[in-house]
Amino acid sequence: MADTGLEFHPLSFVTEGTDVVVGRADTGTYAVLPDDGAALLRRLSAGVSRDEAAAWYEHCYGEPVDVDDFVATLHELGFLRAAGSTAAAPAPLGPPRFQRLARALFSAPAWLLYAALVAAAAIALARHPDLRPASSHVYFTGSLTTVTLVLIFGQLPLAALHESYHVLAGQRLGLHSSLGVSNRYNYVVFETRTNGLYSVPRRRRYLPFLAGMVVDVVAFAALALLAAALRTPGGTIPLAGRVCLALSFAVAARLGWQLLLHLRTDLYYVLSTALNCYDLHEASKAIFANRIRRRTGRLRAGRPSPRLVDETQWTDRDRRIGAWYGWLIAVGFTATIGLAVFVTGPVAVTFVARTVSGVATGAGTWHFWDSLVSLVVFTVQIALPATLALRKRRHRSGRKPKLVNA
Incomplete structure (x- = not known):
């Protein structure tokens, strides 16, 4: 499973019970993930390779995970930027005007x-x-x-x-x-x-x-x-x-x-x-x-x-x-x-x-x-x-x- 150098948009993580709401505040796109899915996403967004993330998940949760399928879902949600993209990450927004x-x-x-x-x-x-x-x-x-x-x-x-x-x-x-x-x-x-x-x-x-x-x-x-x-x-x-x-x-x-x-x-x-x-x-x-x-x-x-x-x-x-x-x-x-x-x-x-x-x-x-x-x-x-x-x-x-x- 080759690593493609995943690049993420800035994401927010809000824990609500057994679920975690993950999303992009700039586009208003959110997904509700179980704890393990949110944890896997955190590892990937922190720069861990797919192989390392898969091994970590299997060690922590006792079962394998299809990271490629998971990454494809992240693409559909718009959480990922194109691999190797030269576009700069959006500058952090200042305080609201009013x-x-x-x-x-x-x-x-x-x-x-x-x-x-x-x-x-x-x-x-x-x-x-x-x-x-x-x-x-x-x-x-x-x-x-x-x-x-x-x-x-x-x-x-x-x-x-x-x-x-x-x-x-x-x-x-x-x-x-x-x-x-x-x-x-x-x-x-x-x-x-x-x-x-x-x-x-x-x-x-x-x-x-x-x-x-x-x-x-x-x-x-x-x-x-x-x-x-x-x-x-x-x-x-x-x-x-x-x-x-x-x-x-x-x-x-x-x-x-x-x-x-x-x-x-x-x-x-x-x-x-x-x-x-x-x-x-x-x-x-x-x-x-x-x-x-x-x-x-x-x-x-x-x-x-x-x-x-x-x-x-x-x-x-x-x-x-x-x-x-x-x-x-x-x-x-x-x-x-x-x-x-x-x-x-x-x-x-x-x-x-x-x-x-x-x-x-x-x-x-x-x-x-x-x-x-x-x-x-x-x-x-x-x-x-x-x-x-x-x-x-x-x-x-x-x-x-x-x-x-x-």
Whole structure:
């Protein structure tokens, strides 16, 4: 077995129970290895030859190992640089740009300020029920165009703030997080890219996952308090206060959205981390789909066996948890319908009713043009994410799951 002079990219090793998470923080590529596999990788990355590594492994673990096959897997994962490559190893990255700001925003004084805001908002909501989130708050003015534009452009900075807190929570740990734009179904969303998150211990990942929801709660509290401060002694809420209530309703709806774990929201990643899983969603989907295929296959006597997804591509832990977690996906879809009916539904029904009423007044009226413009803006809002979704689907079209015969 000839040695080819293996050259490795910088790798991180994080022990989690009987497994070790190994990966590259620069690309976000990680693999879960058993203790012996991680130990073998450490020997190879330290410069030990393949022959020496194989002999060491057999001496320590009492059985031979196919180092060539192991190295081929490392190549597939992108952990190895080309043998004899003259490319210099990447220079170590310095501290993240906003690390000092991140530490200030998650310091003890900051947490005290957040708690004070939330407590004050809770008191205001208890005293004034009309400040509590309600779908009627969305239509804070008679102009549909104004409502649509304020909700679109008012939510963008709030959504950016949500994801920025994810980024800052990662930078607080020294990770080089970044912010991007993508889509989720028919919504434009900001996305956090924290490639090195699995290079830190599991207990330190919770805050980066929860940071967005933390700032959502704080933003909701601040908007409610501002609306309460603008409230007149007679109980009237002026336009600025009604705008705050409309935006606070949108923030509350986004917090409710986080409960839909099947959409891989922030709470999904918190739960997955707590359960010590790495790809729970995909594993549970595959297991659930295989169950359905097996059952339908039994009912189709005389037909070919159904094709099943290869479940061995996930860890034992993911498969064990995924065996029951898959049912929560079905529950999640039901919850999505409930959220649409009781939260999004009333807002949509009112929008349609007002739009139809405005268009029916005729082209010579202000309500007609207001309704028409709002409809155009709403259509563009739906069309843009749909275009992004189509592009994403085309990009992923070549990625097929592994299939095996039943």
